[in-house]
Every structure is written in C-alpha cells, then in structure tokens.
Amino acid sequence: MTITTTPQTATIKHLLRDTDLSRPVYEQLLADAALLKREKASGSIQPHLCGLNVAVIFEKPSTRTRSAFEVALHEEGAGCTYMDSASSHLGSSESFEDTAHVLSRFFDGIAYRGFAQSGVDQLAEHGSIPVWNALTNEWHPTQALADMLTMRETSEKPLKDIVVTFLGDGHNNVANSLMTSAAILGMDVRIGAPELLQPDPAVIDAARLIASRSGARITVTTDVNAAIAGADFLYTDVWVSMGESDELWDQRVPLLLPYRIDVDLMHGTGNAKTQFLHCLPSIHDSTTVLGKKIYDRFGLDGAEVSNDVFRSPASRVYDQAENRMHTIKAIMLASFAPMNTGS
Incomplete structure (x- = not known):
C-alpha cells in the first residue's frame, strides 16, 4: 500500500x-x-x-x-x-x-x-x-462542505462575513447541514420557511450553541423579506425530497410559493451582488418529467426557482456540483x- x-x-x-x-x-x-x-x-x-x-x-x-x-x-x-x-x-x-x-x-x-x-x-x-x-x-455534510468552498471562492468576503439565506423546505438535510456548518464557521445564516417546514428545534438549538462560541448569527423566520435582506447568497432545494410522497406537492406548492426564488426576490435582497445556490437536482423549468408534471398540475414553470435565475450569471450551481x-x-x-x- x-x-x-x-x-x-x-x-x-x-x-x-x-x-x-x-x-x-x-x-x-x-x-x-x-x-x-x-x-x-x-x-x-x-x-x-x-x-x-x-x-x-x-x-x-x-x-x-x-x-x-x-x-x-x-x-x-x-x-x-x-x-x-x-x-x-x-x-x-x-x-x-x-x-x-x-x-x-x-x-x-x-x-x-x-x-x-x-x-x-x-x-x-x-x-x-x-x-x-x-x-x-x-x-448532508459533503454537500455543505462543497457549498462553503463555493462561497469561499465566489465571494469577495471572508466566510465569517457572508450572509447566506436558505429559502423553502427548511426541514430537510441540506438546510440542517448548511445551518450547522455556517454556525461552525461563524457566518450569518438564515432559514426562511413556513412554520410547518422549519428545521427541527433540536437542530436549531445545537446550531445556536455552536454559534455562541463561533460568533455566528442564526435566524429562523417565516418572514421572507427579513430572511433575504442584504444576503450574499440565496439557497434553495426541491420542495419535495427523495422518499417523500408525491401527494405532498399539493400541500407544498401553495405553502412555499412565497419562498420561490425569482428575479424579483433576488433584487429584494438589496444587494446587487447576491448569488444563487442549489444542491441539485432542480425543478427550474418544465423540460423534465417532474417539471412537466408540476406545470400541468399547478401552472408553474419551475418550482423552487425560476429558470431565469437558475440560468443567470449569478447562479453558482455548477460550481457547487464540481x-x-x-x-x-x-x-x-x-x-x-x-x-x-x-x-
């Protein structure tokens, strides 16, 4: 060896x-x-x-x-x-x-x-x-590490000064790992999600304990505008995760529409340099089987993010993947x- x-x-x-x-x-x-x-x-x-x-x-x-x-x-x-x-x-x-x-x-x-x-x-x-x-x-710790490397590479700020906001289904593995990793690194991390889809209280408590030592700032809120204000990165994930019932789309779409990242929401940060993150796969148009199904059922061309944001110069999704x-x-x-x- x-x-x-x-x-x-x-x-x-x-x-x-x-x-x-x-x-x-x-x-x-x-x-x-x-x-x-x-x-x-x-x-x-x-x-x-x-x-x-x-x-x-x-x-x-x-x-x-x-x-x-x-x-x-x-x-x-x-x-x-x-x-x-x-x-x-x-x-x-x-x-x-x-x-x-x-x-x-x-x-x-x-x-x-x-x-x-x-x-x-x-x-x-x-x-x-x-x-x-x-x-x-x-x-999903390997995803969070890739996210942190991507932000480290593409922002002019050191990680400890970065504001990253996760919007949508905050009760999933990606949100848990993002919040906890950001707490470890002393960042400003925000989870914008409806009450029913916020992170487990035990995960929030653990992240806040870490933040008390690292200097991180943690916000969990239903208020989209408060969550995105000044954000350097807006992050989202699919609204129904692997292993969850397809029937959940009927509940999630109306619940999560206010958290959908589109051009207006990107501008709403008040930060002209806001960048977009997504762990992939993403429903950003109707070209996939699932994307077509969402369009036919809800008239929504793309779910958690609009295609013009996903394909924009502000999108760092392929950097994250690499x-x-x-x-x-x-x-x-x-x-x-x-x-x-x-x-």
Whole structure:
C-alpha cells in the first residue's frame, strides 16, 4: 500500500454529520479542497490513496454524489466498488452491524447514502474503517462542505462575513447541514420557511450553541423579506425530497410559493451582488418529467426557482456540483491521514 503525503493537516476518522468537524478542521478541509482543485486544473494530480479500496453504498439514487466519490477515488489512485439496494443485502437480509464487520475485512473506507441517520452511525460504530455520510434523511455534510468552498471562492468576503439565506423546505438535510456548518464557521445564516417546514428545534438549538462560541448569527423566520435582506447568497432545494410522497406537492406548492426564488426576490435582497445556490437536482423549468408534471398540475414553470435565475450569471450551481468532488477528496485524505504517521 502506498499513501503519499499531501500538505493538508486536518485529520478525522468519520464524517457522519457536520457537528463532527471543529472550526479549525473545517477550515483546513476547505483549504485542502482548494489545493486539490488547483492540482486538477493544472493537470498535476498526485494520487494520494494508491492501494486503498472504498465501498460506495447508495440506497438512494444519485448523480453528483456518486460521480464525485467515484471520480475522486479514481484520480487519487484508490479502488471503488459501488453497491446499491439491488446489489447488496444491506437492510433486507443483513444488518448494518454485520455489514460493517464484513466490509471492514475487505475495504479501507465506506461512503454511505441512505435513509435514517442510524444506518451510517451503525456502520461507523461497528466497523473498523472510516465511514462518510453521503446523505441521510437528517444530514448532508459533503454537500455543505462543497457549498462553503463555493462561497469561499465566489465571494469577495471572508466566510465569517457572508450572509447566506436558505429559502423553502427548511426541514430537510441540506438546510440542517448548511445551518450547522455556517454556525461552525461563524457566518450569518438564515432559514426562511413556513412554520410547518422549519428545521427541527433540536437542530436549531445545537446550531445556536455552536454559534455562541463561533460568533455566528442564526435566524429562523417565516418572514421572507427579513430572511433575504442584504444576503450574499440565496439557497434553495426541491420542495419535495427523495422518499417523500408525491401527494405532498399539493400541500407544498401553495405553502412555499412565497419562498420561490425569482428575479424579483433576488433584487429584494438589496444587494446587487447576491448569488444563487442549489444542491441539485432542480425543478427550474418544465423540460423534465417532474417539471412537466408540476406545470400541468399547478401552472408553474419551475418550482423552487425560476429558470431565469437558475440560468443567470449569478447562479453558482455548477460550481457547487464540481466542488463536491474536491471536498470529498479532502475528506477522504483527512480520514486516511493518520496512516501516514502510523497513528
């Protein structure tokens, strides 16, 4: 096994939720990811994970996260074995505990994307190798890292001075991870959502506790204008998440229309430099099967964001998508870093 060194200093074992990361480690991961991105852009990638093998277990479908892990592992010299719900026994005839023990005998790390947070927690508890949360119902830490790298790259301000506002379904994994990560980094983060779709009070309390130490500012409100005032970034996500009933659209569309990001809402920030973020996939027009269904049912051409915002020069959605790969590389290198020192 050959693991070459990299100028990063962050070391972690698992990444199960955003609260696993301290501010110094988070900032170092972002610096590492930026360096790895520059290496790729210059064509000077030096593989750091040669001889390692990682299991990528996805019980939910994925485009960006799967691609990010597979390409990152390939470029870093590691082997990758992809398993979905049809190609493994996990959760059907084999427990998370047994799977963790077995895979620890074959692999050096596990990326897991699934449903309940307890699944990824059990893989980490019972296995002997690093485990990374590639999305659960509750948390999406690899997405938040990519979001932070994108804001770090595209804003003239340092992260601690940035105002980022999430609008829409605030009771989802992306909002949880964004709010918590922003709290860790000392940012001004706002969640604008109706009462029924605000983050879990326990997540808000945890983020506010972190903010009391980091200097972050956290706002959770139903008031759209208060949420967006002066925002440097407006962020949204689909209004009905993977695994939720299609019938929820009938409830969500009238509830969330005031939080839909269009050109008027972008101008409403009062900040001429406001940029747009979205974790993707996005319903921004009626060209997809789901987009056409939303248009036919509600007369809405695009749901959570209008196409003119999504396609505008202010949109950073493809930067976010690319940055998934660079931040995932940084996470994996940090998890394997102790192997360089024998610790």
